[in-house]
Amino acid sequence: xxxxxxxxxxxxxxxxxxxxxxxxxxxxxxxxxxxxxxxxxxxxxxxxxxxxxxxxxxxxxxxxxxxxxxxxxxxxxxxxxxxxxxxxxxxxxxxxxxxxxxxxxxxxxxxxxxxxxxxxxxxxxxxxxxxxxxxxxxxxxxxxxxxxxxxxxxxxxxxxxxxxxxxxxxxxxxxxxxxxxxxxxxxxxxxxxxxxxxxxxxxxxxxxxxxxxxxxxxxxxxxxxxxxxxxxxxxxxxxxxxxxxxxxxxxxxxxxxxxxxxxxxxxxxxxxxxxxxxxxxxxxxxxxxxxxxxxxxxxxxxxxxxxxxxxxxxxxxxxxxxxxxxxxxx
Amino acid sequence: xxxxxxxxxxxxxxxxxxxxxxxxxxxxxxxxxxxxxxxxxxxxxxxxxxxxxxxxxxxxxxxxxxxxxxxxxxxxxxxxxxxxxxxxxxxxxxxxxxxxxxxxxxxxxxxxxxxxxxxxxxxxxxxxxxxxxxxxxxxxxxxxxxxxxxxxxxxxxxxxxxxxxxxxxxxxxxxxxxxxxxxxxxxxxxxxxxxxxxxxxxxxxxxxxxxxxxxxxxxxxxxxxxxxxxxxxxxxxxxxxxxxxxxxxxxxxxxxxxxxxxxxxxxxxxxxxxxxxxxxxxxxxxxxxxxxxxxxxxxxxxxxxxxxxxxxxxxxxxxxxxxxxxxxxx
Numbered sequence: 001x002x003x004x005x006x007x008x009x010x011x012x013x014x015x016x017x018x019x020x021x022x023x024x025x026x027x028x029x030x031x032x033x034x035x036x037x038x039x040x041x042x043x044x045x046x047x048x049x050x051x052x053x054x055x056x057x058x059x060x061x062x063x064x065x066x067x068x069x070x071x072x073x074x075x076x077x078x079x080x081x082x083x084x085x086x087x088x089x090x091x092x093x094x095x096x097x098x099x100x101x102x103x104x105x106x107x108x109x110x111x112x113x114x115x116x117x118x119x120x121x122x123x124x125x126x127x128x129x130x131x132x133x134x135x136x137x138x139x140x141x142x143x144x145x146x147x148x149x150x151x152x153x154x155x156x157x158x159x160x161x162x163x164x165x166x167x168x169x170x171x172x173x174x175x176x177x178x179x180x181x182x183x184x185x186x187x188x189x190x191x192x193x194x195x196x197x198x199x200x201x202x203x204x205x206x207x208x209x210x211x212x213x214x215x216x217x218x219x220x221x222x223x224x225x226x227x228x229x230x231x232x233x234x235x236x237x238x239x240x241x242x243x244x245x246x247x248x249x250x251x252x253x254x255x256x257x258x259x260x261x262x263x264x265x266x267x268x269x270x271x272x273x274x275x276x277x278x279x280x281x282x283x284x285x286x287x288x289x290x291x292x293x294x295x296x297x298x299x300x301x302x303x304x305x306x307x308x309x310x311x312x313x314x315x316x317x318x319x320x321x322x323x324x325x326x327x328x329x330x
Numbered sequence: 331x332x333x334x335x336x337x338x339x340x341x342x343x344x345x346x347x348x349x350x351x352x353x354x355x356x357x358x359x360x361x362x363x364x365x366x367x368x369x370x371x372x373x374x375x376x377x378x379x380x381x382x383x384x385x386x387x388x389x390x391x392x393x394x395x396x397x398x399x400x401x402x403x404x405x406x407x408x409x410x411x412x413x414x415x416x417x418x419x420x421x422x423x424x425x426x427x428x429x430x431x432x433x434x435x436x437x438x439x440x441x442x443x444x445x446x447x448x449x450x451x452x453x454x455x456x457x458x459x460x461x462x463x464x465x466x467x468x469x470x471x472x473x474x475x476x477x478x479x480x481x482x483x484x485x486x487x488x489x490x491x492x493x494x495x496x497x498x499x500x501x502x503x504x505x506x507x508x509x510x511x512x513x514x515x516x517x518x519x520x521x522x523x524x525x526x527x528x529x530x531x532x533x534x535x536x537x538x539x540x541x542x543x544x545x546x547x548x549x550x551x552x553x554x555x556x557x558x559x560x561x562x563x564x565x566x567x568x569x570x571x572x573x574x575x576x577x578x579x580x581x582x583x584x585x586x587x588x589x590x591x592x593x594x595x596x597x598x599x600x601x602x603x604x605x606x607x608x609x610x611x612x613x614x615x616x617x618x619x620x621x622x623x624x625x626x627x628x629x630x631x632x633x634x635x636x637x638x639x640x641x642x643x644x645x646x647x648x649x650x651x652x653x654x655x656x657x658x659x660x
Contacts, residue, residue: 027599032610033610035610035611035612036610036611036612037612038596038611038612039564039594039596039612042596052597053569053596053597053598053599054566054596054597054598054599055598055599055600056566056568056598056599056600056603056607056608057600057601057602057604057607058607066571066601067397067399067571069397069399069571070571234369236384236386238386239383241396241397241399241400264369266368266369266372266383266384267382267383267384268383268384268385268386269357269383269384269385269386270385270386270387271387271396271601271602272387272601273386274387274604277386277387277388278386280362280363280365280366281365281366281368282365282366282367282368282369
């Protein structure tokens with residue numbers, strides 16, 4: 001194992017990828033939170049004497065790597081590969097966080113549930129999945145029933161959730177705990193599992209944060225935005241060249257469906273969806289077929305309704321407001 | 331001639347480009363100011379029944395079109411082709427502004443110079459170059475010596491200036507007038523021709539705006555930024571995949587030169603340079619080898635020194651502050 005900043009990774013993946021690649025043109029991609037450790041990452045590549053550039057743009061996931069025409073190899077540190085995304089030129093090297101202090105999680109559960117023993121589903125991003133089985137054992141020893149879900153579609157490891165694939169999670173326990181930061185992943189789980197109580201556990205805390213009310217509020221906001229979108233007449237259907245989020249076929253279907261419902265619509269192809277760039281168009285609503293995070297996390301930053309592909313289907317099909325469907329990529 | 335919003339264009343370029351292309355996959359690109367007329371542009375393509383997507387991202391010039399792997403044709407409305415940039419898949423259709431009321435320019439000259447008759451060089455962006463010869467004739471009839479410069483490198487028409495190629499303009503008259511909006515183009519001209527008085531004439535006005543003091547102020551600011559950059563130790567050298575601004579070879583040279591001068595440096599490859607994305611890195615200065623507009627127009631939006639390629643050479647070579655060189659693309 002090697003380290004970059006506070007993360008560790010399996011050096012053998014890197015070694016294997018670079019074998020026989022001396023002199024090749026390599027692009028290195030780092031997620032935003034790791035960019036400040038770029039020197040360290042480059043230092044690890046030095047022994048291989050590659051012709052290395054750093055990718056200066058976004059890296060929201062293994063779904064978000066640029067076109068590689070000019071490069072022989074992409075090395076993305078951070079995210080795990082998404083099965084079926086990428087090719088022989090792409091190498092994804094998961095970065096792992098240091099081991100969680102299990103006493104914190106036990107304490108957090110006691111703080112919320114006292115002597116109660118709800119059955120638990122444990123999930124996280126790739127940063128912590130390597131630690132989930134051990135945590136489950138610890139919770140078992142404290143008399144909790146605890147499940148780490150099997151690999152779901154688009155995931156690489158047991159217990160891993162991407163957010164955009166939360167709809168593939170079928171949770172059968174009383175509660176689910178998402179270990180990690182950020183709101184998008186657990187919110188996706190909550191929206192896809194409205195009958196289960198979903199909690200976030202941030203490493204270094206001794207409290208769980210419940211998402212149930214938050215998710216209910218988000219669903220109410222989504223319906224309000226969808227109601228506004230219903231009244232709009234000109235839709236931009238946003239899709240992307242990024243292979244891992246490229247749902248062009250679905251965008252084309254959405255276009256036809258919107259037009260069948262008397263709406264004007266055009267397809268907007270992008271590399272990355274930049275909120276500022278939407279300001280210049282005269283569309284009065286947008287359907288986002290790319291990462292659902294955009295509509296969900298950034299909804300209040302848009303000046304017009306921005307809805308997911310699922311939400312578009314819901315309003316055009318006249319779905320009832322009790323049956324919200326979270327947009328899930330497959 | 332056809333029109334899109336307040337612009338007109340030569341429809342025969344479009345017809346010729348689309349001949350025999352029925353069923354092909356076409357990407358349409360519009361500059362920010364034209365995006366709100368997207369429906370009109372799409373309406374013009376309807377007779378050809380193409381499989382058309384709109385480009386949702388930036389379009390800062392004919393230098394700024396995306397990778398076309400998935401498309402058979404790009405139609406960019408707005409900018410003129412840059413000789414040598416693009417390929418058999420790219421079609422650039424200049425958009426022209428309606429004819430200038432020549433009495434306004436004559437009045438503007440009288441307002442600034444009274445009975446004086448300075449010799450004049452007339453330049454503009456592609457929006458107005460078609461009108462420059464007529465304007466020159468009008469000015470001749472009012473006893474002004476007036477020159478419309480020949481085509482310079484990267485330009486498509488007589489009198490056209492892109493900004494990034496302003497350094498190729500060799501002005502021999504007393505003054506130069508840039509007809510159009512924005513500050514980057516005339517500023518580039520002023521920085522490249524410090525001994526000539528440069529004016530901007532905005533259509534619909536009866537006043538000239540002199541750039542001389544502005545340019546002097548900008549040069550002072552640039553030297554202050556360059557002085558700060560000199561003290562920095564870690565440089566990100568920004569380059570781009572965009573063919574029309576792709577100076578990778580120069581970026582590689584810059585990297586070596588920085589390292590020879592004891593600086594740490596890495597190359598950052600981008601699609602578009604997004605200021606926000608620079609915040610995540612730990613470089614303490616950036617060298618921009620792409621459009622010089624970024625360093626010049628946006629300098630006060632950066633948290634660290636961002637300098638042009640020319641500016642980097644100036645500080646490493648120890649140039650004197652009296653000899654500022656504007657970054658010019660070729």
